[in-house]
Amino acid sequence: MATKFVYVFANGSADGNGKMKDLLGGKGAGLAEMTGAGLPVPPGFTITTEACNAYYSGGGQFPAGMWNQVLDALKKVEKATGKEFGGSTNPLLVSVRSGAKFSMPGMMDTVLNLGLNEETLQGLATLTGNERFALDAYRRFIQMFAKIVLGVDGELFEEALEKAKRSVRAKLDTDLKAEHLANIVRDYKKIVKSETGKEFPNDPYQQLEEAIKAVFRSWNGDRAQAYRRREKIPDDLGTGVNIVTMVFGNMGEDSGTGVAFTRNPATGENKLFGDYLFNAQGEDVVAGIRTPKHIDELKGDMPAVYNQFLEVAKKLERHYKDMQDLEFTVERGKLWMLQTRNGKRTGPAAVRIAVEMVKEGIIDEKTALMRIPAGDLDQLLHKMIDPKAKLAVLTTGINASPGAAYGKVVFTPQDAEALKEKGEKAVLVRRETSPEDVRGMDAAQAILTSTGGPTSHAAVVARGWGKPCVVGAGEVVINYAKGEFAVGGKRVKKGDWITVDGTTGRVILGQAPLIDPDLGADFKKLMEWADKARGEFKVRTNADTPQDAAVARKFGAQGIGLCRTEHMFFAGDRVDSVRQMILGSQDYKKLEKELNAVDAEVKKGVTPTKKKELLEALKKLKKAIDEPKRLYLGGLKALLQLQRRDFEGIFKAMDGLPVTIRTLDPPLHEFLPHTEAETAKLARKLKVNAKSLWDKVQALHEANPMLGHRGCRLGVVFPEITEMQARAIFEAAANVQKRGVKVAPEVMIPLVGDVNELKLQAEVVRRVAAEVMERTKQKFDYLVGTMIELPRAALTADRIAGVAEFFSFGTNDLTQTTFGISRDDSGKFLPAYVEGRILKDDPFQVLDQEGVGQLVEMGVKKGRSTRPTLKVGICGEHGGEPSSVQFCYKIGMNYVSCSPYRVPIARLAAAQAALGSDQTISHTA
């Protein structure tokens, strides 16, 4: 049997259904489903995604049999509508639209009114009794077909249209009369002839064939590819093509077209949300060219249609058990549904909709948890403008995507990308956005447009990405050429700072003070469900200060998984104590060794002569060691007090929860002054020779600091540093415990490559713990464990677990060493790798399960083979990335630890893993 490439839907009966998204695309499946459900859908048919793939594999040829199936389907549609394709009396006109499995807004091209030519035009005019309408449809068709299918620059048509309007002093398109439109059609055809060298195709079948091919081609257009890359949609899905009987929203004031969501996609409010335009065709709404009316107004304008639409919307939502994104057209008072699909939504909306749908009995808790892309929670945690702040509000537009952000004004996507590359923040300001702009939109902190509504391109894309966006800010007058925009008399130039508040729609001059958001009750409910689902699997946080710890606890952190002691080293002028410690350390250790050797010699029993000599040497050494000793031990002493105070604060903030503290990790020279002048200043302060201090600073330079003298290698060579840190931790623990705080310190030794390193460091820590407990008469439990962040640590985890009481996978460093890629230097090639699909993801963002993941899994298994009760977690940045969290759950870790703002994401991702998700839900299909 020949492959079925074409699926018809007409008059309540459809070949396909809503489940066939892979084959028919989302739109085609929705049309089939709606038709099957008896909703008013114009008859039509869908060409399958298989046909698209076959078209590519066949070198740009339709697969055998497809075209005949199209012709058969056309016959059926003709029969269902009573119209004739290419017919001169009751001509069948169709729309040709793409429709892939995943919605790719604005990326795929659409042609309306296909089937029009000089003959059918007359038929349409006669049939509708409206020559002007027919001519307008024709000129739109020519323009669209020429642009999309023939590749003619659309601006040429716009210019011709404007010229025509000027010549007859028409303000709006609707001011144009039939005769004007007839001239425009002629002009358009001339443009096509001059640009393509060929006549505009008159044969409707040829039009159809070329349009289908154009849709197929658009699947592999640059913009579509870029979008798929951004959204991680596979390339081999292909697109379906939907050929649907045209219905006309531009047949007068009893006609119109609109798009609507069954609930508010920005907030989740259970209320129709959308807009429509009277007397307009579909693309006018989406393109944001005319500012449309709110869907609510339809109620007054056309009550019957509104009520019917409301009913259809409810029905579809219940049917699909999810919020729907609908397209409809009203033709002379009759409602036609053109599309339904699960609607894209912001993170906050996703939460509210899911929680409310559970309350409404539409879905259960599990479905609610599984439906929300964990990463989207990030949007709930977005900064907002401090309500107490005094703001220089420039204007207020439509609040299209929530959250607030500021950046320097740019007017082109290229400038946004350029600023981002420089590490600066940009706000992209455009009249409207189009698919060409997506990369620049991605690079910008926020987006502001002067036209368009809440379903305009800018709004849809920004919401999808959780980026603050204000659209339709009509007061904003942009002058691209001058590189500025004006609001009233106020001019804002390229490079000026503005703040965009997508939550309220405000546009503010300057950098508004941003604060953390207030999380709502729905969020809390969802998190409760999530916490119940994930059970014993914990979510901790990476926090270095009492402040961070408090924030994270508010977000639900169940402990600190990583406290980087050295992050406290830069506060105030304490870095000078660090510097003094470092600059004394090397000489101190060297001289101490010599001293001990001479001392041992003396004690061994030697001749009086020899003894005298040795004592002389000893005296000299003791003098030489004086300065380095003062620096080293003095610095350590100062740091002990500072660190103890820090740890007390952290223990208090985390009262009752475990706190994992990592001993000193980075290469020492990171703390040192960078210039000779700075060093001289430090030398004065420390009362040492500037020249020799500079020599010491330079001697600490490393060729590859990431692989140098850092991590436990510092503690092994300078055990006094580890001792100081252990003392600060345990004294802090004892101090706060006395005051009733429950402490659970976990000391973590970084960069262990061999069990012997850990052994030495653990000995120091345990000795100090015993001393502190003895002296303070305070008993407390503590653990000593290690980071697993080097391949060798994972490979020898069985031995390391003989000493370590817990493992925490440091996947940042583990990724660096496993790939042999320095994160700092990867900018020269890693973007090209991700862009060129050499790597699926940036491995520093998404845990590389294929490579690094093997080592992580091996480490867990080997560690537990020695110590079955081994506590295992992760504290790299992957600990807050949903797919990585799910991986950690799957391989049996006890917890993940991530930055405070990602704690809720990790909680949800963990719940999804517990509920059996195999991968992150990254697309709302």
Add this chain to the structure above:
Amino acid sequence: MATKFVYVFANGSADGNGKMKDLLGGKGAGLAEMTGAGLPVPPGFTITTEACNAYYSGGGQFPAGMWNQVLDALKKVEKATGKEFGGSTNPLLVSVRSGAKFSMPGMMDTVLNLGLNEETLQGLATLTGNERFALDAYRRFIQMFAKIVLGVDGELFEEALEKAKRSVRAKLDTDLKAEHLANIVRDYKKIVKSETGKEFPNDPYQQLEEAIKAVFRSWNGDRAQAYRRREKIPDDLGTGVNIVTMVFGNMGEDSGTGVAFTRNPATGENKLFGDYLFNAQGEDVVAGIRTPKHIDELKGDMPAVYNQFLEVAKKLERHYKDMQDLEFTVERGKLWMLQTRNGKRTGPAAVRIAVEMVKEGIIDEKTALMRIPAGDLDQLLHKMIDPKAKLAVLTTGINASPGAAYGKVVFTPQDAEALKEKGEKAVLVRRETSPEDVRGMDAAQAILTSTGGPTSHAAVVARGWGKPCVVGAGEVVINYAKGEFAVGGKRVKKGDWITVDGTTGRVILGQAPLIDPDLGADFKKLMEWADKARGEFKVRTNADTPQDAAVARKFGAQGIGLCRTEHMFFAGDRVDSVRQMILGSQDYKKLEKELNAVDAEVKKGVTPTKKKELLEALKKLKKAIDEPKRLYLGGLKALLQLQRRDFEGIFKAMDGLPVTIRTLDPPLHEFLPHTEAETAKLARKLKVNAKSLWDKVQALHEANPMLGHRGCRLGVVFPEITEMQARAIFEAAANVQKRGVKVAPEVMIPLVGDVNELKLQAEVVRRVAAEVMERTKQKFDYLVGTMIELPRAALTADRIAGVAEFFSFGTNDLTQTTFGISRDDSGKFLPAYVEGRILKDDPFQVLDQEGVGQLVEMGVKKGRSTRPTLKVGICGEHGGEPSSVQFCYKIGMNYVSCSPYRVPIARLAAAQAALGSDQTISHTA
């Protein structure tokens, strides 16, 4: 049953035997074996190594029962000798010596004449009828016991002796009369009293107990530990203690003592080799204080003894099937054997002895192969002085350890170490060396002593380490205080260059020209056997030039396993072509991308207006790209010609053998000028702006270049470079093939972390190969493979093998990334790690089988799981390290590749692996 701690040997019967080295130590086992074989050995007994370990684990106490067993054994010895321990008429005197499983020359302490006190002294005097002899023995005993057991500074006794000699105008010790010696004994006892606060112990049993403890203690002395570390001898073996009836070589002119090897330990010649002293005790020979007579002279002096000794030597050699190191004493014309053990020997001697013993039917080929520590072959390959060179020979001493080397003169081991740390070469010049000097000897390139014979400390140690050494250069007069030595009127100061020729004994002023050695027939024979044994397992070489390739082939290399193309980049001024390529590359790629984008736009079909704009932009871009293009493509073109010529040379040198060529690997900035001035010079040459060139140089700086933009990441971003190199390789192959050379190029892509990188690079290489074959009409086979040098490559080797036709493990980089240690920066902690036994070996020298080895094994297995025929080798520096070679063999690699001079070592190590060795033979027991 109580543990047996003491093993007696006496009068042809022994409790132990030669196989019990673990328990009795080498010396004890040898004494037992010799006694059992009926050789003349003074009766005695051995305390086991178990007792030593029990002594340590018991906190410095003899294990229960041991002392009673010692007393029982003493009784048996008394019975066998008819002497009485502590007896006043026929006193039994004993020597107490250490004896561990592995010989540790000079490291363990020895006490002779133990049992002497005021009473037994009289008995000895009466018995021997020689009061002077008895007193001399007594004063030696006091001196030795005080120094070794009581820890009194030996110099004090030397001073007292010198003083006494001066006071009676005695030139030699033998000039001292009995009365003088009696005074010296009194002085010695006073010294002991004043230094230790106690009387010298009179009770022979107390003497024995303390001496045994001193031997036990010496096992853990600093020097012994350092030696074990150097030689990788485990710490827990313990030492035996040998208590043996004293025989006296100092009982007049019919007495003497000596040490001898059954064959020459420096050359392997089958001829007794050693020296003896008349009227002397054993230590006099070894200490090098008096220059002894050659063993051959014994033939004339005491023909009967000589013949007996010769017979005993032959017997022992046949018995042990190996060259023996013998100690003997002649007491009043009677020969006593004091020790036999397998003798240490140089690499050349090891080869000659093994090969000749096979010829003599003493051992078989396999034994010969297994016996030679593969690493020792290094010594055969040592440089020698160019025989044609004109030399400023200062003097000639004894050729104690072969090979020639030069360095700056230093007079203390500390200075030798200090120079080595600075990366400079030192020659250690000493009157004599002692165990305190071993670290400095290790640090020096060569050793020169003014006293001592071929069995002196310096000679033994240097031979063991394969270090050039000349001893007994009597003309050399050293002035330590002035830091100079004089030969005749010629003064050589600290820091002056000298060359030491250990092969001939010459000492040469300045840096003599060194050349490669001529390998002898024995070596060839051994290599034949080795090659036969290792079968299909190949040894290749790392060679970057035709010269290296030719040398390696001479040493038996079966192909090139690693040709680092970039090593050719520094020859002459070709680095400027490299620089021009690099400095053009970044801009060229960027502009090329823009150009292509605009070009595509133009071709897409746009309005005339737009087209004009685009063409304008295109024109500008084409102008901008001009300079970078000239640099980049011009540099590549120049390099193509240079590289092609290089490869032609290499293919010719390796005619018929495979040649693995690695594409560009290091970070580009390694090739760039380092200073602004240098850059300005380059800018003038390249005719570009100096300022912007310097900017470009700086922009290429990387934070961690080892993990940066290098390896295949260069080829992925700049495919033109890979293309150029592939073209150079294949055009060279085609060119030489035309002239009858057989080529087998293997193109190796470095630093692959993901199969997709390799895919892209392999495509380039294969495309170029096809083009070159097509154009030149030359067909040749070639392979495309990859380095496995990142953990991720090993972890995903199954996928990589889908593209790679061979793997070569780059264990240098793999060690760096697996450990997370930069070799360049490891100096701050790795020595402390090895010293402190945190790591057993420096993992950059000896492959870390525990960690890195897991990845290597995994890589091989996974690779072969996809491609069973995958060819696998290693090309890190470990490829020439014996234990690593054996590991590679064991896990089923096809070849190892190492530097040319290590090829013979690898050949032998591979043979040993094939013959079933589990580990490197690093100690001749």
